Amino acid sequence: MIKTRFTEAFGIEHPIVQGGMQWVGRAELVAAVANAGALGFITALTQPTPEDLAKEIARCRELTDKPFGVNLTILPTINPPPYDEYRQVIVESGIKIVETAGSNPAPHLPMFHEHGVKVLHKCTSVRHAVKAQELGVDGISIDGFECAGHPGEDDIPGLVLIPAAAAKITVPMIASGGFADARGLVAALALGADGINMGSRFMCTVESPIHQKVKEAIVAGSELDTELIFRPLRNTGRVASNSVSREVVEILDKGGKFEDVAHLVSGKRGAKVYETGDLEAGIWWIGTAMGLINDIPTVGELVSRMVSEAEEIINGRLAGALR
Numbered sequence: 248m249i250k251t252r253f254t255e256a257f258g259i260e261h262p263i264v265q266g267g268m269q270w271v272g273r274a275e276l277v278a279a280v281a282n283a284g285a286l287g288f289i290t291a292l293t294q295p296t297p298e299d300l301a302k303e304i305a306r307c308r309e310l311t312d313k314p315f316g317v318n319l320t321i322l323p324t325i326n327p328p329p330y331d332e333y334r335q336v337i338v339e340s341g342i343k344i345v346e347t348a349g350s351n352p353a354p355h356l357p358m359f360h361e362h363g364v365k366v367l368h369k370c371t372s373v374r375h376a377v378k379a380q381e382l383g384v385d386g387i388s389i390d391g392f393e394c395a396g397h398p399g400e401d402d403i404p405g406l407v408l409i410p411a412a413a414a415k416i417t418v419p420m421i422a423s424g425g426f427a428d429a430r431g432l433v434a435a436l437a438l439g440a441d442g443i444n445m446g447s448r449f450m451c452t453v454e455s456p457i458h459q460k461v462k463e464a465i466v467a468g469s470e471l472d473t474e475l476i477f478r479p480l481r482n483t484g485r486v487a488s489n490s491v492s493r494e495v496v497e498i499l500d501k502g503g504k505f506e507d508v509a510h511l512v513s514g515k516r517g518a519k520v521y522e523t524g525d526l527e528a529g530i531w532w533i534g535t536a537m538g539l540i541n542d543i544p545t546v547g548e549l550v551s552r553m554v555s556e557a558e559e560i561i562n563g564r565l566a567g568a569l570r
Contacts (some may be wrong), residue, residue, distance in 0.1 A: 248260075249261065249262055249554060249557060249561075251402060251419070251436070251441040252419040253420075253421055253442040255368075256365070256385065256386065256419045257286060257344060257365060257386065258528070259284065259285060259286045259443070261283070261284045261285050261553075262421070262432070262436075262441060262442025263283065263285040263432070263441065263442060263443060263445065263550055263553065264388070264421055264442060264443065264444040264445070265277065265280040265445060265446070265449040266318060266346055266348075266388065266445075266446055267288045267289075267290040267291075267346055268290055268446050268450065268532070269290055269292065269320075270448075270457070270517070270518050270521050271290070271446075271450055271455060271456065271457060271458045271521065272290030272293060273289065273293065274289065274303050274304075274306040274307035274310060275310065275454050275456055276308050276452070276454050276456060276546070277311075277315050278307050278311040278315070278425070279310075279311075279390060279452070279454040279545070279546035279547065280315070280449065281307075281311040281313040281496075282310075282313060282546075283492045283545075283546050283547045283549075283550035284313070285550050286315065286316065286344065287316070287449075288315065288316045288317060288344075288346045289303055289307060289315065289317045289318065290320070291319045291320075291333050292319075292320055292328055292333075297329060297336045300333060300337075300340075300450040301336045301339075301340055303407075304340040305340070305494045307370065314343065314344065315475060316342060316343075316344030316345055316346055316367075317342050317346070318345070318347075318455050319333060319337070319345055319346070319348075319355065321349040321350040321352070322349040324351060329406070329471070330355070333451070334355055334358060334359070334473075335422065335485055336391075337364070338358065338359070338362045338364065342364065343363060343364055343365060343564050344365070344367065345359055345364055345365070346366075346367045346368075346369060347366055347367070347368045347369070347384075348478070350482065351378075351382075352368050353382050354364045356382060356383055356384070360383070365407045366385050366386070367384070367387070367388055367421075368384040368386070368387060368388065369387075369388040369389075369390055369423065369444075370388070370412075371389075371391075371397070372386060372399055372401050372403070372408075373389075373402065373411050373412045373415060376389055376412050376415070376416055376420075377415050377416070380417065380418055380518055380530045384418065385419075386418055387412070387416050387419075387420040387421070388420070388422075388444050389412040389420060389421075389423065390423040390424050390444075391408045391409065391422070391425060392408075393424040393425030393534055393535045393536065394423055394425065394446070394534045395409070395446055395447055395486070395532040395534035395536075396485065396532055397482070397484050397485075398485055399483070403458055404425070405422055405423075405424050405425055405435075405438070409422045409435060409438040409439060410439050413440065414566075415437025419436075419442075420439075420441055421440055421442040421443055422443050422444065423443070423444035423445075424534060424536075425534060425536050426443040426444070426536060427445060427447065427448040427536040428448075428539055428556070429552070429554075429555075429556030429557040429560060430556075431443060431536075431539075432553055432557045433557050433560045433565075445536070446532075446534065447465065447533050447537055447540065448536060448539075449535045449546065449549075450462070451466065451542075451543055452544060452546045453543060453544065453546070454545065454546050456521075456523040457523055458523060458524030460521065460524030460525075460526065461520060461526065461531065462557070464541060465470050465533060465540050466541060466542065466543065467536065468487070468538070468540075470535045470536075470539075471539025472488045472533075472537060472538075473485050473486065473487060473533060473535055473540070474488045474492040474495075475496070476492055476495045476496055476499070477495075477505075479499045479500065479502075480499065484532070485532070485533075485534060485535075486530045486531060486532050486533065487526070487531050487532070487537075488525075489526055489527050489531075491512075491527060491529055492509050494511060494532070495508045495512060500510055511529070511530070512529070515529075516530070517529040517530050517531050517532075
């Protein structure tokens, strides 16, 4: 058993988190993570309406009696989702842990804290983590350059970012980006984190609600098979390398604007990848951890294996190095 400040503060058994993932963070995966003793998050904006989110939370509760949370990603958009309504559903559904990401969480903190909801905020830089801590979040998820999704614009990998953040963060902190096995878990703990967050690794499990061909592509892929899109727009995103993402990179590198690639990067096209298994249907998110993923276990098998192997590393190889 590996106990940390994070497991104690957030009431979970293992210091392993399945963070929010658009189109992936659904009840069947989240419940499996919870049942394995880790912490899973339903992705609020995967659900088209606040009412659908309430139904998804209820569906998850039918599958587990253990703690789970909801991810609320706050991003600037032309037509923003009804965040206030999603937040109201989270509170009314009795959720006690929320993962926020994207923009400043300050507008959401008073209502969440008023109702006893702990907030874990994902950041891609030390300065943003310090600011979130000052605002009163209950935990930090520090996201290195290796991650899928949006790694920020500083390009600092976890090996440097995690200890740099740990030196300034006093609330429980988990590490995100590039984690897929027990070695990463032990390394994160050694670097000063209180646990790890995994996205790509949990995508490639039996309970993950994406097409089998996508899971097989992750197993077959390597750490070299991602693209960084939107770099010239300073909104970098790490996605799988395919004909669509390479075309996006080429257009923007030649001076193109977002309008020139909007049809290529639409969420509806990306969702089709996960639904149909057509790896060229759109962009789909994956991190460099793909190079460490070699099988498609159940969530329970994955978490159990990681914890037992982490204990073996700590009690065996590392302890043996002291003799």
